[in-house]
Amino acid sequence: MVTRAPIRSTAGRGDVGPGEPPGLAALLARAAELRPVLRAEQQATEERGTYSPETHDAFWEAGFYRILQPRRFGGLELGVPAFYRLIAEVARGCPSTAWCLCLGAGHALQVGSYFSERAQREIFGLLGQLVSPASGHGQNTAIERVPGGYEVSGKWRYCSGVPYSTHFMGFGTFPGVEPDAPDRFCWFVVPGGGYTILDDWGGIIGMKGSGSNSVVLDGAFVPDHFAVDCTWFGASDGPTAGSALHGNPVYGGTFEGFAEGEIAAVTAGTAMAAVDEYVRIITTSNVPHHDEPVLRADHPDYQRWLGMGLAWADAAAAISVRGGQLYEEYARLSVEGIEPFGLDKSARLNDMYFASEQLAYDTVELFLRNASSSAVADGQAMQRYFRDMVAACTRADQLERMAAAAAGAYLRSLPAT
Template sequence: MNAVTSTGPAITVGELVARAETLRPLLREEQPATEANRFPTQKIYDALSEAGLFHILKPKRFGGYEMNLDDFYRVVIEIARGCPDTGWWFALGTGHAAQIASYFNERAQAEIFGLRPNFQAPWSFVAHNPVAGKVDGGYRVSGTWYYCSGVPYASHFMGNMALPKAEGATEAPMLTVVVPEGGFTRLDNWGDLMGMKGSGSHGVVLDDVFVPDHMTFRFDGDAGIDGPTVGSILHGNPLYGGLFAAFAEGGLAAMATGLAFAALDEYEDLIATRNTPGTATLRAYNPDYQRSYGQAVALADSARAITLQGANLYLEHAARCVAGEAPFTIEKAVRLDGMYHMAERLAYEAVELLVRTASSAALKDGARLPRYLRDIIMCVSRGHDQFEFRAPNIAKEMLARTRGLAF
């Protein structure tokens, strides 16, 4: 286990963003290989590791940078601008450092962050036949979890499941377990959907794995926080005092934003190098193409602004909660979740507009624009994660508070 340090390496977010920007040509070059591989290639992983991009949200006392959430999103945007699949894999595999640092005690954090330098752990809530049998000192856990984005190269797996209901209880308590590499098996079951084929969202199997008590926590996604968390006290940082429900979608909003800028890069190259059909004039001089490009820029810029403001609001809510000024309520969480989904929708609109006006010649097999369209469609069509299905939660939370209605 790595030694615990009192401070992490001195670096600025500007330096990390610049490093991610420098990797853009490599990320784009490796897009076909990443898609064929079903997750980022070893070359990509090594490049991200050498750039130090895995440590943004990890606490300083464990060798991380302990930067703010908006700093993390800025880097995710740049990674996704180079390769959206890699951005998805990175955001959902690396971002959960914030939850480990928020909800687990010092012993668990030292073990988790000390296992190896690059912490990565998908957190899946989609399980088939999960079982957590209580034994002395912990649980024996079995089951299969799906959509474990980030599991290739992961140091840990985080799986959520329901425990048996207590007598007279209306709901079953939820348990999340953290299992280090070697204790879980990654299935070869990703890549048959239309997009995000290289996001590394494979399934995971646990087969009668012992998980000690300190590597678990009771997760209640329907409850708010009304004071400091274990992590906010340990690290003295409100970053580690927020609700996961207010955090979860932000990484994908950042990925979608980067994807929109990636599509803009392709479109800019297209209109700056190809003539308007039937003329000898570059498309860049044509008001129709200028209009599409300008509208898409505004959409992408708006998605970026929403995503970064969501991160700032998360920290503001967490800071007030830790200080005892106001609880971090589920209403605040679902409204932040809604903001992130709107950022994804704006990114989708930008990509759709660019693809629709690029001409069919730009949509050949292997071209980037059609890949980006497939990827953004996957982002906005994720079953229960579609905003249309989640928007009612905002209404219910607000009406319960403002009108006293019960749902």
């Protein structure tokens, strides 16, 4: 039985400005305080494949993992725009670290939205904070019905955030609950101790410290209430288990309308990290091939390049946050029965995030071309940021591959003429 609470809006709850959730300013300030530490650790983070235990402890103590976790179960429940802003701030210190944090902490939104009260109580209550990757990249999977649940085996790749995980979440095709029932496409949860983390991450060009290792399950037991039908991936219509339980429409959205926003937040922060590095370069070196010593920062060419990069970086961040705001508005309209959070909205949000990522890529690439040879040598921050952006923008999920689907969904949503 779902315990229902009155719906409350996430808008206007602020102590640092209109619409700002209480406590966000302190979280952003803490992330900014950590920036020098994260930058000093960038090389070591790449080498170990994830951030340090000390950084994990700092995130845990600061509440970074609890931003999307429901207050009912010990979370901060600050909403999607706040989460994106915090991740961008962490990425300004280290993009790999932000990716690992983001994809470990972000899935609290899906647990809080779609799982039953019993499941949420057990999942969030295990350690008081949820750190869980999610992966649909299952290989050699075997899922069998057993009394009270399922036994799940297989290998899931690209489990970003898994090194410090409390749980693992995967997608899979599950047999029906009854013998003759059709198969179900489910999102399932396995607590820590029920899976093996492989030491197989770090071989790609960038985001080497993102902790995107593979996970292996060998007959892991998944109780019935830890597997939910994935009916909310691209569309949702009406209240969800989570929006009813928590009285907050933020737990009534779609996965597709949120997930790429996580990456956009990371890349927006990476763009600002590149701005910082470019400023350091041009304020500490002279223009080459110039008759008189002229600081690069005083030369109009370098000022123009900095101004262009700033504009793109600011726009990337603004798109990311605006996407989070639209997610919450679409979820509210759906939960209140006014208008479904349809596939057209999810797909367009998804593509907005891709546009943000492109602006971030353009920022870093511009600075890379107009820095210096020494600034892009091995071990230098600007080279690392560019490699990180290449890794982010060469995934299978890209605007060129998704734009037609979004256009089709939009056209189908239009009134017939």
